[in-house]
Amino acid sequence: MITTLNPTKLRNEHLTRPALVYVRQSTLIQVRDNTASTTRQYQLAQRAHDLGWPEHLVVIIDQDQGRSGAPGIGRDGFEYLIAEVSLGRAGAVLCLEASRLARSSSDWYRLIEICALTDTLVIDEDGVYDPGQYNDRLLLGFRGTMSEAELHWLHCRLVGGKLEKAQQGTLRFRLPVGLVYDAAGQIELDPDEEIQHAVRLVFEVFTRSKSALGVVKHFADHGLQIPDRLWRRERKGEVVWRPLCHARVLSILHNPFYAGAYVYGRTKTRRRPLPGEAPRIKGSTRQVQRDEWPTILKEHHPGYISWAQFRRHQEQLDDNRTFAPDQRRGAVREGGALLQGIVGCGVCGRRMTVRYLPDGIRPMYVCARLHNEFAGTTCQFMRGDGIDAAVAQLLLEAIEPAQLTIALEAVDHLEAQARAIEHQWQLRLERARYEADQARRRYLEVEPEYRLVARSLERDWNEKLTVLDQLERDYAELRPAASSHVSEAERQGIIDLVRDLPAVWRAQTTTHAERKHVVRLLIKDVMLTKLEKVVRVDVRWQTHACSTLEVPRPKPAYVVRRTAPEVIARIRQWAPDHTDSQIAERLNQAGYRSGQGGAFTASKVEWLRYAYGLQSGCPLGPVACPSGRRGDGRYSARAAAALLNVTVYTIADWCQAGKLDGVQVAPRGPWWVKLTPERIAALRKPRRQYKPRRAQPPSATAQGVAPRKARHGS
Secondary structure (H helix, E strand, C coil): CCCCCCCCCCCHHHHCCCEEEECCCCCHHHHHHCHHHHHHHHCHHHHHHHCCCCHHHEEEECCCCCCCCCCCCCCHHHHHHHHHHHCCCCCEEECCCHHHHCCCHHHHHHHHHHHHHHCCEEECCCCEECCCCHHHHHHHHHHHHHHHHHHHHHHHHHHHHHHHHHHHCCCCCCCCCCEEECCCCCEEECCCHHHHHHHHHHHHHHHHHCCHHHHHHHHHHCCCCEEEECCCHHHCCCEEEECCCHHHHHHHHHCHHHHCCEEECCEEEEEEECCCCCCCEEEEEEECCHHHCCEEECCCCCCCCCHHHHHHHHHHHHHHCCCCCCCCCCCCCCCCCCCCCCEEECCCCCECEEEECCCCCCEEEEECHHHHHHCCCCCEEEECHHHHHHHHHHHHHHHHHHHHHHHHHHHHHHHHHHHHHHHHHHHHHHHHHHHHHHHHHHHHHCCCCCHHHHHHHHHHHHHHHHHHHHHHHHHHHHCHHHCCCCCHHHHHHHHHHHHCHHHHHHCCCCCHHHHHHHHHHHEEEEEEEECCCEEEEEEEECCCCEEEEEEECCCCHHHHCCCCHHHHHHHHHHCCCCCHHHHHHHHHHCCCCCCCCCCCCHHHHHHHHHHHCCCCCCCCCHHHCCCCECCCCEEEHHHHHHHHCCCHHHHHHHHHHCCCEEEECCCCCCEEEECCHHHHHHHCCCCCCCCCCCCCCHHHHHCCCCCCCCCCCC
């Protein structure tokens, strides 16, 4: 019912300015479905004409169709209306009700204030209001407040209804792949066996590998895929198969619906302004801690895992994180450090990090948190190969009584893993055969003359056959590597291997990651304390029992590379009557090695004699033997020549002819001759002989070549 007009409100000066008719619906669905409300708003133009505005001064503003009235930002029509009113180019603002103009008190009061300053009327279905008059302004303010409160009440009723349905477990939303709603609206497992088996396989592999990336690697190695359900457009609800990625594994492992629990409120959205952009408010979503979930209904529907197993998975994923390393062990890495992630400093209690020596194999355990964060000194660091060996020996001794059980479980584990892979491939092939057969039936059902459809169906049939053929080839290639049958010989071989756990532990086929998994199953953490001569290793088992080891500290490099004292003693013993080459040969035959681990040579023996001040009784050069006779009884060529009254050339000729027992280390090197009294008596000349210098060839003299110098024994 229209209120009787007050002549003091609507005046001629208002009729000379345009009347702005504001039309708005909150959502596009309302624009499409609530056509009656839209029609009523457009009819306000006729009311403005009835009130006296000519048709050309009635302006309809409908740019904000499908936009909410809660925020004033982003509504172009409302901003245009404010601008026209501010410039005094509007005589009245017509709207169906206050909620159409604004659902926010700040926008509403701003409009009323500007209308009062520019003498602009506000007209709705109930009457005409002059914001310049106190009573009308008070009434308009109250109506704007009620409009904003109405929006709050609507929101509370909607959210309250959602919470009530969520607490009853009847609020429906998108389910993760592997779960579906039945005809009665209850959650159940997907009836597709291939989808069920793929989801179960994710949880089984994670239980073994303890790593989300390990699940991805397992699926990639065996050519397996994971299902995904589409939710957009015409393909809504369709299941597609894709390669498994790391983010998808995490989404499956973190979803409590797979544990049979109905959960609501896992995320929370907060509104915040975005700096540096146009003025607008955007919601930010964050994860809610598991203990703060508002609604948890356990055993609400069938699940793939139990709630206890879900909790264990969450603890494992949290332990794999690298954030706050003092509280988390981190995921198992591929490096050779056996205690990576579980080793702590026995001095300050902080988690120790791992470094590797330049060879990339030998680890170093370092406690450098104080240095990195507060520029302090490094707490302690130590070589880790000896510590790892001691902890591994302790671990093998601890699990020795359970070797047979471990062997049988290893066989069962291999068979179960192979059966799971085989079953997943069989389901995948079964689906491909069904799709190919379905395409064939569609092609056969169409009339042969109807080639417009037959060609498309034939092409689809060929594509399905191609996919099936490729899958069968891939399956044939992967099947030998993942055979589900373990023969009796293989079973006995596995049992024999596990009975000899040290051999399996040290085998090259056993990876560092597998060793670390075994260590983490039994050992909770290890604390290292460097003492004067040993490293104290405190091992805390998963049962919270403790064991203590003392590992000798590695010797310094100069001590490790120092030649063994018994080698020096042998060189001292053999030096008077053996050459350096003979000493090196005898040391190698006795199994000795140099400080760096190599075999001995004459140069190495010579260096050791020099380093330790050992004189050789059998030098290679005559200059080092002033007496002319070595410790082994051999004479130099000059000494032998003087003893036999011949020249050194004669001694050389006799040695080359075998007349004398002479040795020569290198060609054109000095001769060392062995003379017995008998040989001296037989070869000694009565007088000193001088053998003339050998003549040079005529050709050499003619060419101006200098004559060759006589060879000497020195």
